[in-house]
Amino acid sequence: MPSPPVQSSSRMHWMDSLRGMAILLVLLFHSVAIHVGLSGSGRAPGWDEVTGFFDPYRMPMLLMLSGLLLPRALAKPLGSYVTGKGRMILWPLFLWSVIQFIVKGDIAGMLDPLTWVDGTYQxxxxxxxxxxxxxPLTRWIPAWVMALAFLAILVTVGDQVDELRRILFYGPFFFLGATLSRWLPRIQSAPAWLATIFGLVGVAVGIGSAAGWVAVARGIPVTVVLPLPGLLALLWFGARLPRLPLFESVGRQSMVYYVAHTTVLLVIADVWRAAGWGVPDVTPVILFVVVSAACAFLARNRVQFSGLFEFPRGDVAVRTGGQDPRVLPRQTASMH
Incomplete structure (x- = not known):
C-alpha cells in the first residue's frame, strides 16, 4: 500500500534539513582531515570509518537537492537566472578561493587556471x-540526457584532462535531481517496503565504503550508480522527518557554512601547530565544534557580512535585511 503523499507545505523544511545534515557531514569530514594532518598519523581510526560511511552521499546529496530546485530557478527570466547565480554562487566561489590561496600562501596556484577548476576546497x-x-539547455534536452552526456564526456576525455573529472563525475547528480523533480511526489508516496529495500541497499553501500570494499570515485565512472538507491531512499525518508530547526538553519545558510569552514579550519590548524598543542583522539570533535560555531556566527550575522557570501546588490538588500525579496523566505544563502 502506498504511503500517504507528503504535503507540499513541508517540502522546503525537509530539503533544508537534508542539506543541513550534508553540510555538517562536510564539516566533520574536513575536521577529521585536519586532525590527520596535525597528528601526522595518516589515519584516524574510528573517525575514518564514520566519514567513510557517508562518502557516497555527502556531495551527491547536495548536488541532487540543488537539481531538484532547478525547474523553479529556470522559471525566472534568463537574465535574472544568470545574474542570480553569478551573485550567489560565482562571487563566493571567487572570493573564498582567493582567501584560501592567501591563507595557504599558494600564490602560484592562484595564477594557475586549472587550480581554480580542481585545486581548491571550493x-x-x-x-x-x-x-x-x-x-538552460534542459528546456530542449531532457535532464537525464544531460547527466548521461556528462558521463560520456568523462569516459572519453576524463583521463586526458584530470581537472575536469570531478565536474563530469558529480555533475550528473545535479541533473539527476532535475530529472527527479517531476517524479518527487510519486517517489515520496512509494510503498514503505520499497523505500526500506532501497534504504538497506544504501546502508550496505555505506558500510562497504567505510570498510574500504567499495568507493565512489571519479576515476571509476561506473561507481556513479552506487549512491543512487540510498539517495532515492533519503528522498522518501527525508520528507517524513519531523521539524529539525538546527539542521534547517544550517541548510538555509549552507553557502555560508560551505565556503567559510575550510578557511576557518586552515587558520585553526596554523594556530594549533604554532602553539605546539598535542593532538588527542578527540581533536576532530574540538575542530568540528569550533568551526561549526564560527560558521554559525557568520550565518547569524550574515547581514553584516553579506558581501562575503553574495555580490552586493545595493539598497534593496539593505532595506530587506540582506534578503532578495524575490526569493522565498528561509532559502537565503543556500546553494541552489
Missing amino acids: WFLVVLVVCYAAA
Missing part, C-alpha cells in the same frame, strides 16, 4: 557553476 561550487551554466 570545487563543489565549480561543479554547480558548470551545471547551472548548462542547465
Whole structure:
C-alpha cells in the first residue's frame, strides 16, 4: 500500500534539513582531515570509518537537492537566472578561493587556471557553476540526457584532462535531481517496503565504503550508480522527518557554512601547530565544534557580512535585511 503523499507545505523544511545534515557531514569530514594532518598519523581510526560511511552521499546529496530546485530557478527570466547565480554562487566561489590561496600562501596556484577548476576546497561550487551554466539547455534536452552526456564526456576525455573529472563525475547528480523533480511526489508516496529495500541497499553501500570494499570515485565512472538507491531512499525518508530547526538553519545558510569552514579550519590548524598543542583522539570533535560555531556566527550575522557570501546588490538588500525579496523566505544563502 502506498504511503500517504507528503504535503507540499513541508517540502522546503525537509530539503533544508537534508542539506543541513550534508553540510555538517562536510564539516566533520574536513575536521577529521585536519586532525590527520596535525597528528601526522595518516589515519584516524574510528573517525575514518564514520566519514567513510557517508562518502557516497555527502556531495551527491547536495548536488541532487540543488537539481531538484532547478525547474523553479529556470522559471525566472534568463537574465535574472544568470545574474542570480553569478551573485550567489560565482562571487563566493571567487572570493573564498582567493582567501584560501592567501591563507595557504599558494600564490602560484592562484595564477594557475586549472587550480581554480580542481585545486581548491571550493570545487563543489565549480561543479554547480558548470551545471547551472548548462542547465538552460534542459528546456530542449531532457535532464537525464544531460547527466548521461556528462558521463560520456568523462569516459572519453576524463583521463586526458584530470581537472575536469570531478565536474563530469558529480555533475550528473545535479541533473539527476532535475530529472527527479517531476517524479518527487510519486517517489515520496512509494510503498514503505520499497523505500526500506532501497534504504538497506544504501546502508550496505555505506558500510562497504567505510570498510574500504567499495568507493565512489571519479576515476571509476561506473561507481556513479552506487549512491543512487540510498539517495532515492533519503528522498522518501527525508520528507517524513519531523521539524529539525538546527539542521534547517544550517541548510538555509549552507553557502555560508560551505565556503567559510575550510578557511576557518586552515587558520585553526596554523594556530594549533604554532602553539605546539598535542593532538588527542578527540581533536576532530574540538575542530568540528569550533568551526561549526564560527560558521554559525557568520550565518547569524550574515547581514553584516553579506558581501562575503553574495555580490552586493545595493539598497534593496539593505532595506530587506540582506534578503532578495524575490526569493522565498528561509532559502537565503543556500546553494541552489
